[in-house]
Amino acid sequence: MxxxxxxxxxxxxxxxxxxxxxxxxxxxxxxxxxxxxxxxxxxxxxxxxxxxxxxxxxxxxxxxxxxxxxxxxxxxxxxxxxxxxxxxxxxxxxxxxxxxxxxxxxxxxxxxxxxxxxxxxxxxxxxxxxxxxxxxxxxxxxxxxxxxxxxxxxxxxxxISSTWVRKTVLEGKLRLTKELLNRFYFIKGYVESGSGRGKRLGYPTANIEGVETKLPLDGIYSSYVEYDSKRYPAMSYIGYAPTYEGEKRKVEVHIFDFNDNIYGEELKVYFVAKIRNEEYFSTEEDLKKKLMIDKNVTLSILADEDLLF
CATH class of the missing domain: 3.40.50.620 (HUPs)
Structure with a gap:
């Protein structure tokens, strides 16, 4: 072309x-x-x-x-x-x-x-x-x-219109977004160093910066991450980290069974389905328990044949 x-x-x-x-x-x-x-x-x-x-x-x-x-x-x-x-x-x-x-x-x-x-x-x-x-x-x-x-x-x-597609993204209705696009909606950005809290919790995350396109509603999502032409199952977070009184909206992804050093690298994050809204937790232990549930829900969703790439 x-x-x-x-x-x-x-x-x-x-x-x-x-x-x-x-x-x-x-x-x-x-x-x-x-x-x-x-x-x-x-x-x-x-x-x-x-x-x-x-x-x-x-x-x-x-x-x-x-x-x-x-x-x-x-x-x-x-x-x-x-x-x-x-x-x-x-x-x-x-x-x-x-x-x-x-x-x-x-x-x-x-x-x-x-x-x-x-x-x-x-x-x-x-x-x-x-x-x-x-x-x-x-x-x-x-x-x-x-x-x-x-x-x-x-x-x-x-x-079907771009306006409707944007509305589904904004509302976190990513399964519907997929129907309208005939593919998963994705964003892309570069990995920057973060606070390290995810690693301490047992769920190390890649912090995504430089996203130019529309972000979904704040919450936790089952996802795929594309890096170096390969795709990996993941769960993604968008929000302000209320448990830690965050002031800046963040995009973070935890890639399952992945340990590569990817600081400075470009990632694509494909959103499959919303798991839950972001929540405040009074202790890190409560947050860890919820993240384990989120991981199990994500793996169950990604095992659905209709939601495979």
């Missing part, structure tokens, strides 16, 4: 194009990509996804959400799904104020040579959100491109 970080880098050829944030690359996005690939094969053209590194609401000063994935991870999943080209368009004030027809004419037609445009049934674009499938159909003849609509994708009769 070819990556372009400026519209001027895009190779001068005709494309089948889709535009969107594609945050999370959820099942709805995956259906769009299937249609994109199908049409590019039929027309014997390469496909191109136009997306953004930052959420448009960042420019619009409209309380932008914490994203579900980094730019690098978005690239990885788009390539894995068979996308030929991706353009990370700089969403700036000029683009935010551009009307729908001007965006189509200047960007999609004049700059990207769109022979066909794939759009979700509910997708809207352009200043004041006036562009949609029906709008594209009206101007397709004028600008000589084809347009194809992809129906809404639902789960349990509810439309």
């Amino acid at each position: 070819k990556e372009f970080n400026s519209i001027n880098e895009v190779e001068d050829k005709n494309y089948v194009v889709s535009v969107g944030m594609y945050d999370g690359v959820h099942l709805g996005h995956q259906r769009l990509i299937e249609k994109l690939k199908e049409k590019s094969q039929q027309l014997n053209l390469e496909n191109l996804i136009v997306t953004f590194e930052i959420h448009p609401k960042t420019v619009l000063n409209a309380n932008p959400p914490k994203l579900l994935m980094t730019k690098e991870d978005k690239k990885h999943y788009l390539e894995k799904l068979g996308v030929d080209n991706v353009l990370f368009l700089n969403f700036n004030k000029q683009i935010s104020e551009m009307g729908a027809e001007k965006f189509v004419k200047r960007i999609l037609v004049n700059k990207l040579n769109a022979s066909a445009i794939i759009i979700g049934e509910n997708h809207r674009f352009g200043n004041k959100q006036k562009g949609d499938y029906h709008f594209l159909k009206e101007i397709a003849g004028k600008y000589n491109f084809e347009v194809y609509k992809v129906p809404i994708v639902k789960f349990e009769n509810k439309r």
Whole structure:
């Protein structure tokens, strides 16, 4: 897959194009990509996804959400799904104020040579959100491109969207998140030294810093940790360590049967299911007893065939 970080880098050829944030690359996005690939094969053209590194609401000063994935991870999943080209368009004030027809004419037609445009049934674009499938159909003849609509994708009769996926993550409903993404939700960061309390308790933890994406609700989670291209069963903690009157929100993972020195290394933490909320314990002995229960629950959950990688 070819990556372009400026519209001027895009190779001068005709494309089948889709535009969107594609945050999370959820099942709805995956259906769009299937249609994109199908049409590019039929027309014997390469496909191109136009997306953004930052959420448009960042420019619009409209309380932008914490994203579900980094730019690098978005690239990885788009390539894995068979996308030929991706353009990370700089969403700036000029683009935010551009009307729908001007965006189509200047960007999609004049700059990207769109022979066909794939759009979700509910997708809207352009200043004041006036562009949609029906709008594209009206101007397709004028600008000589084809347009194809992809129906809404639902789960349990509810439309799948990045907003819904973020809500499931925020609420700690990671099994549902997996259904919407068709994979486990993960975060990634680097291991830094901590207080050493986990080791004293018999559950040494890797303290994860530098996480750029959305964190689940505070609590304990059954997890997998990926390090050096290998995955290990683990339990993860997100919270403020109320037993120790912590003031900073932490992400910690205890990897089962693992003793490597991984300070400074990057880890991916895949969340499988929430075990419990974070709790205050009056003694470390009470905390140790609870952690043993948490470990047994985690191992039981990870033994479920439906929750294996």
